[in-house]
Amino acid sequence: MRVLLTGATGFIGHAVAQALRERGHAVVAATRRPPPGGQDHVQADFASVPSRAWWLPRLADIDAVVNAIGILREQGGQRFEALHHRAPAELFHACAVAGVKSVVQVSALGADASGHTGYHCSKKAADDVLRSLPLRAAIVQPSLVYGAGGTSAALFDKLALAPLLPFPAGGRMLVQPVHIDDLVEGIVRLVEGPPDEVATFAFAGPRPLALADYLRALRAAMGEDARQWIVPIPASLFRAGAALAGAIPGSMLDRDTADMLLAGNATQANALPALLGRAPREARDFIAPPARESARREAALxxxxxxxxxxxxxxxxxxxxxxxxxxxxxxxxxxxxxxxxxxxxxxxxxxxxxxxxxxxxxxxxxxxxxxxxxxxxxxxxxxxxxxxxxxxxxxxxxxxxxxxxxxxxxxxxxxxxxxxxxxxxxxxxx
Known part of the structure; x- marks a missing residue:
């Protein structure tokens, strides 16, 4: 198959591109800055919202499309409404006209009627557009994704190593983290065997965990004593601290990400075990023993x-x-x-x-x-x-x-x- 992949330079997109190529598929990467002389690349800036008419000739020989574009925070010219909603919507409409055989939209767990942050609302808006089209398509909604090189993985590794953490409710909010390898395997299976009509798939780890337990599992995986002192603080104080952190360039934490963390990130409809034919990886196994020391040192730094x-x-x-x-x-x-x-x-x-x-x-x-x-x-x-x-x-x-x-x-x-x-x-x- 010839697969158009957006967000190919991102954490998830890069892993998907590698997995697709290993399966023998040709990957056409849609990026803002294609490498000089690079083949199988399309120059596309989602921030400028390429129109469906612009996409049509570029989909002429494409069998499948994977949209892995995503930002956690708005910065510079990158806006949720453009990158998560309007640009993917134009691409999806073009896929329907061009007769693309399968589409996979990488959304997010929580991108539903309960979501109220800009991140979740913009993801849901694109999901809804895809649901309205006559396509064989899958909307993948992953929980927290863990993997080497991932921004959120680096954040949680760092939090896991902290000797003391102030968290609302003592860190009892539920999360269901999924390893990047399991997420990517699920995406590739949906590319190769799409549902007959647009369907939504929640991708998560084997079971919900309290955030405090997730951090303890990561501590143990890095070879540290699993005990960690988590001090309960008021949610209002946590949100105030997140608002201050949001003023720091490059910070993952702001008001919206704090709200998402407080709301939890777990599901009762995990589609990944059935799709993979096995249980996803446990959090305690996220870090392989050979990588334990390097992960611990990087988190400590x-x-x-x-x-x-x-x-x-x-x-x-x-x-x-x-x-x-x-x-x-x-x-x-x-x-x-x-x-x-x-x-x-x-x-x-x-x-x-x-x-x-x-x-x-x-x-x-x-x-x-x-x-x-x-x-x-x-x-x-x-x-x-x-x-x-x-x-x-x-x-x-x-x-x-x-x-x-x-x-x-x-x-x-x-x-x-x-x-x-x-x-x-x-x-x-x-």
């Missing part, structure tokens, strides 16, 4: 690096505040005099260094991605320079029982780690 970055920023900012006057200015001048700085030069050095520390603290919190590597290098230079000057002119501070200079060594190691984990700037030499 995801969890603690933002904390380390915040702590470093506060260190720079607090140092600046202290230097601006909380520490006796007379004593600061006395120290600068021992370095050979007096009068105006001492004043410039004191307040200039304080201003520089403040700038470094703010950049640690909010530097654009293209600046970060340079910012870490600047911090290494500053801390290294301060350490060298004190070593030369005030060597007795190395013997201070509180270790004010010795502490620069782990700080330098932390900054070097942050620098090394920063992705290199694009467009550099290869």
């Amino acid at each position: 995801d969890l603690w690096l933002p904390v380390a970055r915040l702590a470093l920023a506060l260190l720079w900012i607090w140092t600046a505040i202290v230097s601006f006057g909380l520490y006796p200015v007379r004593d600061s001048y006395a120290l600068l005099a021992r370095v050979g700085l007096h009068g105006t030069l001492a004043t410039l050095a004191l307040y200039g260094a304080a201003a520089l520390d403040l700038v470094q603290g703010l950049l640690t919190l909010a530097a654009p991605a293209r600046w970060r590597r340079w910012n870490w290098l600047a911090q290494i230079a500053l801390v290294g320079g301060y350490t060298a000057l004190i070593t030369i002119f005030l060597p007795e501070y190395w013997l201070h029982p509180y270790g004010p200079i010795a502490k620069n060594l782990p700080i330098l190691a932390l900054i070097a780690l942050l620098w090394s984990l920063e992705p290199p700037a694009r467009g550099g030499r290869r």
